[in-house]
Amino acid sequence: MNALGHAPVNLLPDHVPADLVRPYTFVLGNLTSANPYDRMVHDVHLHYPPIFWVKDVYPGGAPAWVVRRFADMRAIYADDEHFTVKGFAPFAMLVGDSWDLVPAGADAPLHDAYRALLNPLFTPVALKKLEEKVRTVAERLVDSFKDKGAIDFREDFAVPFPVSIVLDLLDLPQARMAEFMEWEHSLLHELNLASIMSATRKVVDMFREIIKERRVNPGDDLVSFAITAQIGDRHLTDDEIVGFCFNLFIGGLDTVTTNLCWQFRRLGEHPGEQQALRDNPALIPDAIQEYLRYFSPASTFRTCTKEIEIGGVTFKPGDKVLMSTTLGSNDPEQFENPEEVRFDRRATHLAFGSGIHHCLGHHLARRELTVAMQTVLARLPEFRLDQSAEILTDLGGVIQPRSVPLIWQA
């Protein structure tokens, strides 16, 4: 039995050829002390078929097809005739609730209605009023450690920074930071079923409480917005609002943290890139676009609903599909020498997915990453990765280093 309580399935379905079954390192629980972006990520492309079967890669330890090519992934993201997003996030089910993630857990046409409601809240124009806050949070965090000369960038910046911003979006006191960080960790990084369940319960209870409170005392925050929002002539239900808040919680925190960790580890290991950005901060948006490609963190999931053949492989209804944006964004058939960082690439990648579920928060994420880089480079002298420290990296659900030890002359 694994974390989510399913027994591993070892019997191979008839339509899965034995030669497509592969071991896969990027699963929850696996660790490495190497940098997986040096070789491991690229080795999958070198040695594996375009689509392969992994026995335990789906959340809960179930088998799934893994699709590694950019073009196949784009096609599947666009294909709601054969694939659904339904039923992947196990959180509600774990605690016996019935809500779905909003909008990630909905198919069209309900999904279209959700996005029509939510897109206007996350445009660059709508986010302008947040810009000041994002910058202030970044400056406050950097100032808290700039005289130390050594930090764990993950712990001291990459984790608290996005949490602080989501607290703002929900208009919750920053005092809840520690609690939020602990729950987030349990939800996304624990293997132990009991801790995942208990964290889910706590997060849901918190959101239900906030909804109750905002019904009485509405403000200028996302929960209050969701309470008054309408789809056609109906309001959102409490379950839908919980699903929306939960989606922000699991979509808007760890993804940003992961990218920050890798970007600053990279700058600490590549003084040339760091210097180029210090000399010319106008390069920062291009650099972030490229780092987002290089370090695309998210794993996305679909379930087949109608038989389809892709590249000679048959997908049957019920088959699970994992699309790792990490792999898709490093597909050598799409990107020339994907293992090289090139700021002038300006390439379309899959960090934010593609199609109707394309990340709702991507403008905000880019703002956060840009402001973080501008602020750190402006306020810290040249920093390096502490090469004497061993860095362990989790290989699943997201590929994330457990620490990013940076040092500089304080």
Added chain:
Amino acid sequence: MPKAIFTLHDGTRHTVEVPIGETLMKAAVNADIPGIAGECGGSVSCATCKIQIANGWWDRLPPVEELEESLIEDAVPQTRLSCRVCMAAELDGIEVSVPQSQYG
């Protein structure tokens, strides 16, 4: 079939056939026009399908709605999202240019 002409950043011109009612984004992506990403598949969210409309054509397009406006506010003048421009008989031959980058 009506046509749209895309001029890329490097000056090359690509003529693409676009069925009436289809968006320029979809036609460009299907024709592999470099520089039009269309990441969100036309749900007016990603702003990676920006095009600049040539003089003479701008006024023939339907007005920009609020959501689109909020995604192109900082872009160069006469920018539209190509997923919001549908081919119509009076747009046959429309000339647009593709920015060097859709990002940043």
